[in-house]
Amino acid sequence: MVTVPSRQGLEAVDILRRQSCEGVGPVLHDDDHDTLSFVVPRGTAECWDVPGSDCTRTAGGGLPLGRAAEAPPKGTDWLVPPGDADPVTDPAELRAALGEAARTIEAADNCR
Numbered sequence: 001m002v003t004v005p006s007r008q009g010l011e012a013v014d015i016l017r018r019q020s021c022e023g024v025g026p027v028l029h030d031d032d033h034d035t036l037s038f039v040v041p042r043g044t045a046e047c048w049d050v051p052g053s054d055c056t057r058t059a060g061g062g063l064p065l066g067r068a069a070e071a072p073p074k075g076t077d078w079l080v081p082p083g084d085a086d087p088v089t090d091p092a093e094l095r096a097a098l099g100e101a102a103r104t105i106e107a108a109d110n111c112r
Contacts, residue, residue: 001028001039002037002040002094003036003038003056004037005034005052007105008098008101009027011105012097013036015097020093022086024038024080025085025086026039026078027039028072028079029078030076031075040089040090052098
């Protein structure tokens with residue numbers, strides 16, 4: 001899972017929905033930590049190097065996805081539920097969307 005601050009993650013979700021060939025996979029919102037976590041393919045953590053984000057390895061099979069995943073992990077809510085999403089978010093497309101989101105946020109902050 002790739003975890004980012006909510007503001008950047010929300011921008012990235014919008015970008016992925018508009019531009020991505022692959023779409024966006026399931027996304028968890030953790031309100032307590034103000035973060036979004038994107039489900040990415042197994043093995044992504046080995047080569048993930050995007051500043052301001054964290055890619056965690058899961059032990060075993062990861063999150064239970066698909067129609068069987070009725071409830072998200074405790075303390076989170078689905079922003080993009082598994083049943084309404086692609087199986088995972090493509091890491092290259094996520095990397096590009098996070099970069100564009102960071103630039104958009106920086107430009108908006110500089111206009112204030």
